[in-house]
Structures are given as C-alpha cells and as structure tokens.
Amino acid sequence: MNPDDTVTVLIPGDLHLTEAGLPNHAAAVRTVADANELIRPDFVQFIGDNVQDGTDEQFSLFSDLCARLRVPWFALVGDHDAQGDPAACRFRARVGDPCGSLSVRGFRFVRLNTQEAHPVGLSARQMTWFRAEVDAARAAGERVVVLQHNYPYQIWEDFAGAGTDAWREVVQTRRVHAIVSGHTHYWQLANDGRNAAVAVRSIGDPEGGPPGYAVAAFHGEDFAVAYRPVDDCGPLVLVTHPREAILATGPAHVVTSADEVRARVWSAEPVRAVGLCVDGGAWVPMGPCGNGFWRAPLPGSRLAKGVHRLVVRAEDGTGGAGAHEVEFAVDPTGRYTAVPMVRPLVTSTAFC
Structure with a gap:
C-alpha cells in the first residue's frame, strides 16, 4: 500500500x-x-x-x-x-x-x-x-x-x-x-x-x-x-482498512486471512502514539508508514467468521486524543453478500 x-x-x-x-x-x-x-x-x-x-x-x-x-x-x-x-x-x-x-x-x-x-x-x-x-x-x-x-x-x-x-x-x-x-x-x-x-x-x-x-x-x-x-480540536482518526462492514458491498471488502489495519491521522500537534483494539481486547501499538498513515498487523486468520469491532485511537503530545470505531467483516472462504442497512436509523426529520 x-x-x-x-x-x-x-x-x-x-x-x-x-x-x-x-x-x-x-x-x-x-x-x-x-x-x-x-x-x-x-x-x-x-x-x-x-x-x-x-x-x-x-x-x-x-x-x-x-x-x-x-x-x-x-x-x-x-x-x-x-x-x-x-x-x-x-x-x-x-x-x-x-x-x-x-x-x-x-x-x-x-x-x-x-x-x-x-x-x-x-x-x-x-x-x-x-x-x-x-x-x-x-x-x-x-x-x-x-x-x-x-x-x-x-x-x-x-x-x-x-x-x-x-x-x-x-x-x-x-x-x-x-x-x-x-x-x-x-x-x-x-x-x-x-x-x-x-x-x-x-x-x-x-x-x-x-x-x-x-x-x-x-x-x-x-x-x-x-x-x-x-x-x-484533537486528532482526527480515519480507519482506511479494513473497509467498514456497512460500506462493504462484496467479497473484496472483507478480511479473509492475515491482514493489516491502516489508519490516517490528522493532528495539529505532533502525534505521540496510535493504537488499535479488536473486540475489546488488548491495545496494540501501530507504527507510522508515511504521509500521516499508521499500520499494524491484523490476525485475520485467527478471527472467527463474522463481524468484529475495531477501535483506533491517536494521542498527541498535549494530551489531545481522537478515535475512530468501525465494524469489519471476516470470512476465511471469501464469501460475502451485503445486507441492506443504514446507520444511524433515522425515523423522523424536521426538514422534509
């Protein structure tokens, strides 16, 4: 990448x-x-x-x-x-x-x-x-x-x-x-x-x-x-890979084996640390890979088939922090059919 x-x-x-x-x-x-x-x-x-x-x-x-x-x-x-x-x-x-x-x-x-x-x-x-x-x-x-x-x-x-x-x-x-x-x-x-x-x-x-x-x-x-x-005003974090499950429309958008997490971090102050957490487990440090991107291995082959929760969090040198939380899909067979959904569910609006 x-x-x-x-x-x-x-x-x-x-x-x-x-x-x-x-x-x-x-x-x-x-x-x-x-x-x-x-x-x-x-x-x-x-x-x-x-x-x-x-x-x-x-x-x-x-x-x-x-x-x-x-x-x-x-x-x-x-x-x-x-x-x-x-x-x-x-x-x-x-x-x-x-x-x-x-x-x-x-x-x-x-x-x-x-x-x-x-x-x-x-x-x-x-x-x-x-x-x-x-x-x-x-x-x-x-x-x-x-x-x-x-x-x-x-x-x-x-x-x-x-x-x-x-x-x-x-x-x-x-x-x-x-x-x-x-x-x-x-x-x-x-x-x-x-x-x-x-x-x-x-x-x-x-x-x-x-x-x-x-x-x-x-x-x-x-x-x-x-x-x-x-x-x-803190860091802005965007998980760029794996693709979020609600935005996945086909097999190319799911994790099938060992993969990696990538995130883009924008910060007005120098970034001190970036880490990830999968399914509420231990925090894993991520390393910079150029142009504001950070990466770390994702043990896709050890994750069960289904949807998993990922959080990436960044901290700057002043104590400011930002995070992005997504769900991503795993299927070792590479099969995936998108299910129609929206998030958040909106049932009323004042502007129509």
Whole structure:
C-alpha cells in the first residue's frame, strides 16, 4: 500500500448561508480553515444547498468563503441554491457548471445535478452523459464515485422524479464505488446490498448532532469516511482498512486471512502514539508508514467468521486524543453478500 495513492476528499454539509457572522457561516469558515491547515485534501466537495435562498448576495458570501481555500474545490447545486431559479442560472453564473467529472489516481468523481426537475430529477441529456461517463471510467480501469445533492434514501421524501429510474439503472447495473450526498440534514451511512452511500449532516440546520464535515479516503477497494464536528480540536482518526462492514458491498471488502489495519491521522500537534483494539481486547501499538498513515498487523486468520469491532485511537503530545470505531467483516472462504442497512436509523426529520 502506497499512502501517496490515497485520494482524500473533504465534504462540508449543506451550508445554507445567508449572512456573515451567523453560526453556520462561522462553522463554514472553520471548515475551510481545517481544509487548509489540517486535512489538506485533494479537493473540497461542497454538497449543495450552499446558500439558503439563491440570491446574488448569498452567492457572494459563498464565493468569499471559497476564495479562502488553498485546495481545489467543487460545488453541487441544491434545491435552496436554485430557489425560484429552476435552471440554476444564478448558480451557473456565480459558481459554475453543476455537472462534471474529475479523475484522480484511479478514481473518477462524477458530479450530478439532481435539481433539473422539482423536487428531484435528472434530464435525459444528463443521464446520457452520466451513463457514458461511468462506462468510460470503467473502460479506463477507474472506480466511480457519484457526488449528488439528493440522497437516494432520504426519509419522508421520494427519490422518484424525472430520470431517477434511469439513474437507478446505471448504479444498479454498473459497479459504483460510493455515492455521497447531502440534503438530509442528518448524518447517515447506507448500504442497499449493492452500493454504499453517505449523507453528510447539514452545517446550516444540523439534525442528530453538531455541524461538521465528512472526510473520505479512497484507495483501491477501500472506501472510508468519518464525520468531524467543527468544534473538535484533537486528532482526527480515519480507519482506511479494513473497509467498514456497512460500506462493504462484496467479497473484496472483507478480511479473509492475515491482514493489516491502516489508519490516517490528522493532528495539529505532533502525534505521540496510535493504537488499535479488536473486540475489546488488548491495545496494540501501530507504527507510522508515511504521509500521516499508521499500520499494524491484523490476525485475520485467527478471527472467527463474522463481524468484529475495531477501535483506533491517536494521542498527541498535549494530551489531545481522537478515535475512530468501525465494524469489519471476516470470512476465511471469501464469501460475502451485503445486507441492506443504514446507520444511524433515522425515523423522523424536521426538514422534509
């Protein structure tokens, strides 16, 4: 594993910007500071609903925020960005094309505009482009990550507008590495038995926890994601291998024999120690392996078939600490069928 091959993306939740100095604007400013000074991702992906009412003044506030970034960034269009402007003309003029793709180290990140029809929809033209883009990526040996504002599993809302049947045909018949969305206001990981999906909690109107952003890492068959509240200041830990069970969609994503644990640690202070614990057992030290990554052996051949719990914890020299806890699947035969599930289970929302 070459740490330099990992693609890292920072994804802020829906900002819903209206005025400078409000709590959501302050949280967005903190997110940009973390992108510049702590995470330093390959790019920042704004997930839509960047502004509340789609006005020129609000887009100016968003532009000022983006101008602070010292890394590449892209933005999706959300329903609030296109308020009273179905063609998203103001978004296009002030931000840019809401569709596009980017290839980075074996991954193709495809940005979709799910606001072409109210309340959700994609035009036939965009679907033709999307299908061709996915096929071209697969032909080039690239794994596809879909980025879109509307979350397919949003509760109390139908993902059933124009073009969504064609969207489902693409993602169900072609292997998609991950789907990343916003719109829900709550944080959730989902697996429909074929695709892994993430909904990032809103910064403007957060539900279920504090505002923050997601950090995702992509490397080969691995896909890892963690959520960081904007008021956290200790180390950020992301277990990048083994792949978390809820994000596992096939046999390539489970442990079959002796393996290793890998984690990426971001810290404003020098890291003093990183350790792991499996199923509540003894803590095992991990060693650095370059570019902020740490690793240690995983005795997969001695683990029983089934799901196991892994915690990786990092401490800095000032006593600050951070941890990431995941479950991973083990099957020595290499067989695995994904079971549809979501985490956390959300049964109500104030925003639909």
